[in-house]
Amino acid sequence: MGRAARPRTASSARPPQQNTADDGSGGGGGDSGYVISMVTHETPGDTFWDKIRAGAEQAAKDVGATLQYSNDPAADKQAQLIQTAIDSDVDGIATTLATPDALAASVQAAADAGIPLVGFNSGIDQYQEVGALMYFGSDETLAGQTAGERIAEAGGAHPLCVIQAAGSVALEARCAGVKSAVPGTENIQVNGADDSAVVASLQAKLQQDPSIDYIVTLGAPIALDALKAMEQSGSEAKLITFDLNADAAQAIKDGQIEFSIDQQPYVQGYMAVTSLYLYLKNGNDIGGGKPVLTGPSFVDESNIDTILPFAENNTR
Template identity: 25%
Template sequence: MTNRTKWNIVVLLLLIVFGYVLVQFYLSTQRIRGLVTPLEASHEERANRQIALISQELDNPFWRSVEQGALEAAANYRMELQYMGPFRIDADEQMKLLEKAIASKMDAIILQGIGTEEDRLLIEKADLLGIPVITVDTDEPGSKRIAYVGTNNALAGQEMGRLVAKGDQDRRGVIGVLVGSLDAANQRLRLEGFKSVINTYKGLRIADVRASNISRLQAAQQTEEMLREHPDITTLVGFSSLDGIGMAEAVARLKPGQVSIYAFDDLEDTLTAIGNKQIQSSIVQQPYQMGYQAMSLLNGYFAGKSAAPKQYTPISVLTEKEVLAR
């Protein structure tokens, strides 16, 4: 065998070994990629799910609490939350934000039911596009929403009625009522529930019902007008979060210590007023839980799980005793 032949054989063997190494390297790379890609895809799929939370009012403390609950759940489920809302209560602006969320092809939408045909049609449009919608705080019955998460507002109103009746030992009081909005479905349900209890007591009478537009200033103004027009009012009831504080301010100016006040929610100023005996008690909702639970339902929905159409969050009653114990 000549030297040239030997050299050719050596080169051939080297090429074979080199080719074998390349093939093994390629196969190993593919196996690693096959293991890593599903994990990356799964993570990316979850992380890329964009959830819109449309609030009634951007910086309202109640809605900020809903946002905080939703944010914590979003982090746990590797979703991304986009919180939005009008600067002041504006149903038309809420509609525009809903339209924008649908046009942006969000993966899901959480919103307050507005109670209009246009709202229901937009929810139906989202459903047709495969975008699940969950209502919080206020339901949108008859719509294509997959679930409602929030207070049973009719029962909350009834509980308020029982509190007032219990507080008025003689059952002969005259009542002034504030609601956040006369058009909001949750406020109407609370008022209806309240009336259903108060009307069972012949001596109790509702003298006036007004809207505060969820404004502390307007709550105070409306209360002052009620007290001037109905000087026999002995009890004031507020069904939105800023009503109690506004009522307390008005009573302090016009009839200090002469009117019993019942509020809604647990803002710091409300708690302070309860501790100072300016407010008798307050019915407290769970907005943080609403946000968290809504996101949890969406996580289950994406996993193919069904949910009950109404998911009621609990309420509690805060009195001076509970406030001082905090």
């Protein structure tokens, strides 16, 4: 498409390109021909990222762009993936910033190459500092505080906040938010890539400390692990979670999970890609220098009947 031959700067948008391939990628809304790279810190097997990717793929289809998706939970390898996208001369990059310090050099390299980059999902407090143009995600500190307030109102005094990925600023912010409302909150680190290990760690902790009255998981698959650990340990703690998948939504419906704090990952993926398209085509800046919030949004018995079908459809 001749992208490498076109001079560009980090602050300039690029005119739309025509995609002449008749491969159906034009979708219902456009035929831009842009190539957009999405790079995440996804841990393989975590269903949360299915929603991110589904939203991104739908957006790419709607604007006629090609989406290149890659992921690695290791910060140094995620940085390498961003550099690979830069070397491939993609038109735009959307990346999570769970470990912003480790990714800062790669983000700067994109700017130096004149490739617009937006952040999403993680890094809301750091995205501007590292040089991302826009951001789409939840205010995780606010989400944690609000969850903690609900726990406190229900009489909870000793929540266990389960962190499944070491070094993630978003996960740390969630637990810190809960602790700000419930000072007795305790964190536990588990290996989110190994469900059996998560169950074993939580079972041992619950057996060792029966004073734990709430379990706060930071991802829907971890919530399902927690249910197994609670059953095996005989714990009477109550369970809340961040994020949704179809099984967690059904567990809310069945009364096994009290509520979920949803950040709408489908919207994050969709908006990250769409924002790059609009920036490249028109120079649009969504958010006006502020993050665009997709959450927190609470899912509980009051609205689960409405939301459950969308969760099963992988869009909520």
